[in-house]
Amino acid sequence: SQTEVRTQLSKAFRLHGLSLHPEATRTILAAMEHSGQAAVNPAQVIDRLVEAVLRLPLNSCHVQRSEIESLVAEQLLSGTAAAAAAIAADSPWLQVFDAFDPAAPNFRYDRDSRKLAPAPALPRPTSRSESGAESRVQLMRQRYEFLLQRLMRAPGFADCDPLTVGVGGVTGGVSGVIGGSIGKGSGGALRTVEFAKASGPDKQLVVLGMLTRSAEPNRWFLEDPTGVMLLDVSRCRFNEGILAEGCHVLAEGCYRQSEASFLMLEAGLPPAERPTDTRAALGSLNTFGGPATTCARLDARLGERERSSHAHYLVFVSDLWLDDSEVMSKLSLMLTGYSDSPPTGLILCGDFLSPVGRHAPDRVEQLRTGLRRLQALIDSCKPVQQHSTVVLIPGPSDCPLSPLLPYPPLSEAVAGDLGQQQQQRGGGRVVLGSNPCRLQFCTQEIVVYRQQLCEKLCRQALSCPAEGDELSGHFVRTVLSQGHLSPLPLHVSPVLWNLDRTLRLCPLPDLLVLADSACRHFQLRHADCLCVNPGCFKESGFSFHVYLPRRREIQSSCIAD
Known part of the structure; x- marks a missing residue:
């Protein structure tokens, strides 16, 4: 009966130190009754709801109706036929999330609970000076702590916390975690820079820190929240990846007081973690984007919709030079070829001007003209215009007045009416995206980033792959291990x-x-993450990538002469 369900609901919340406002109770009971879940398995539904409420940034232990209305609709009404029909009819297959959206999820890592917690709301900054010095400190601290919390779940580092005095032990040094031969079985402890500087030369340690260097040549340092120390890399063995300034590395060695330096015997990147393992440890919070409170992967409705997406695919094109007549001709040919079966998403990345055009004095006018040509091309291909979501992601040269990451979308003054195209009945629209840009196809999370990142990493590298090695593998491993799209010093990026x-x-x-x-x-x-690079459209022989979400695979395509 409803009285029994009400009693179960009250007891479940009281067990977690929470109390429900009467209106909140009535809202939950009404939703359970409407969805039919009150009569099936009320205990399971209540437990799921309590877990979701505990992840909310509650103001007090008294849960109000306004705090859980959207959560109740998502958790309890998600399985109803009306909700499923609403998603199928109104929700686009491809959703685009802007980096500058003030409603975007913002979380920090809470060391006490070892979970993600909502970060304080901050106004949208327009310049570095508006962010404040505290934001600069938190930026570097959060980069370190997000890596540290992941490292503490890696085999060999389980539950060791170098920032907690007296805790920390590694079963095989750096080698035991990232693979290698030096120090295997050494049992070195994971410590901080401060601890390492107070230890003796016979004490072998593993330190997680960020590589930095001074203006003097060949003077490298390791830095973490507790301090900084000089590195001696003369005998160091470097593992896979591009170990560049600004990257966090695992350094194994010992501190020599006489030399006031850390003799680094082996160095490597922290291991990347599969997304399923991360979600299992940090919870199901939506950290990606969109209005939902839980991540899309856990949404059964979206999962069912994805399984029926046999005919859907996404097209990725990079360095689309709109001022190049040959490029525009090939693009027109590509759109014509997709007339019978238009793509769900057409993601076009800059730079939108050729190397000659982007250095011309009238480059802004050339860009404006090129975007008008693109709009005319899209309008001339009615199937693409009516059924495809076209996303324009600016390149580094398309935002000369905004050199700070993330890059904002193309301005309306340049794009004109291109970004004002409203969504058509079949799903067609044009979106001016930021760089990086986040896309969501049903339950799948997609990140698109246009940058000369590999070149920048190699220029700042302490250790680069040996000649003859495939650079792309080291590049991907570096980005995923850092868990960041710009693991570089702030003066470089x-x-x-x-x-x-x-x-x-x-x-x-x-x-x-x-x-x-x-x-x-x-x-x-790598680590259950598919990483791709379409390459420059023209210089790669007019090649591009096609992504098949249903099969989760990439097909390389090109436009023949």
Whole structure:
């Protein structure tokens, strides 16, 4: 009966130190009655609801109706036929989330609960000066702590916390975690820089820290929240990846007081973590984007919808030079070829001007003209206009007045009416996206980032792959291990301090598009994350990538002469 369900509901919340306002209770009971779940398994439904409420940023232990209305609709009404029909009819297959959206999820890692907690709401910054010095400090601390919490779940580092005095032990040094031969079985402890500087030369340690360097040549340092120490890399063995300034590394060695330096014997990147393991540890909070409170992967309705998406696919094109007549001709040919079966999403990445055009004095007018040509091309292909979501992601040269990451969408002054195209009945629309840009196809999370990242990492590297090695594999491993799209010092890759979270990859997405024209096109899978690079459209022989969400695979395509 409803009285018994009310009693169960009250007891479940009281067990967690919470009390429900009478109106909140009536709202939950009404939703359970409407969905038919009150008569099936009320205890399971109540437990799921309590878990979801505990993840909310509650103001007090008294839960109000206004705090849980949206959560109740999502948790209890998600299985109703009306809700499923609403999703099928109104929700687009491909959703686009802007990095500058003030409603975007913002979380920090809470060391006490070892969970993600909502970060304080901050106004949208327009310049680095508006962020404040505290934001700069929190930026570096959060980069470190997000890596540390992941490392403490890795085999060999389980439950060791270097920031807790007297805790920490590693079963095999750096080698035991990232693979290698030096120090295997050493049992070195995971410690902080402060602890390492107070230890003796016979004490072998493993330290997680960020690589930095001074203006003097060959002077590298390791830095963490407790301090900084000089590195001696003369005898160091470097493992896979690009170990660059700004990257966090695991350094194994000992501190020599006489030399006032840390003799680094082996160094490597922290291991990447599969997204399922991250969600299992940190909870089901939606850290990606959108109005939902839980991540899309747990939404049964979206999962069912995805399983029926046999005919849907996404097309990724990078470095689409709109001022190049040959490029526009090939693009027209590509759109014509898709007339019979238009893509669900057409993601076009900059730079939108050729190397000659982007250095011309009238480059803004050239860009404006090129975008008008693109609009005319889309309008001339009615199936694409009516059924495809076209996303324009600016490149580094398309935002000369905004050198700070993330890059804002193309301005309306440049794009004109292109970004004002309303969604058609079949789903067609044009979206001016930020860089990086987050896309969601049903339950799948997709991140698109256009940057010359591989080249920047190599320029700042302490250790690069040996000649003859496949650079793309090391590049992908570096980005995923850092869990960040810009693991570089701020003077090399400046970031809006308050928006550094938009560059974070935690958990890793299902698909990561690293559109890097300086690197050859590739497709690799690491830690259950598919990483691809379409390559420069023209210089790669007019090649592009097609993603099949139903099969979760990439197909390389090109436009023949």
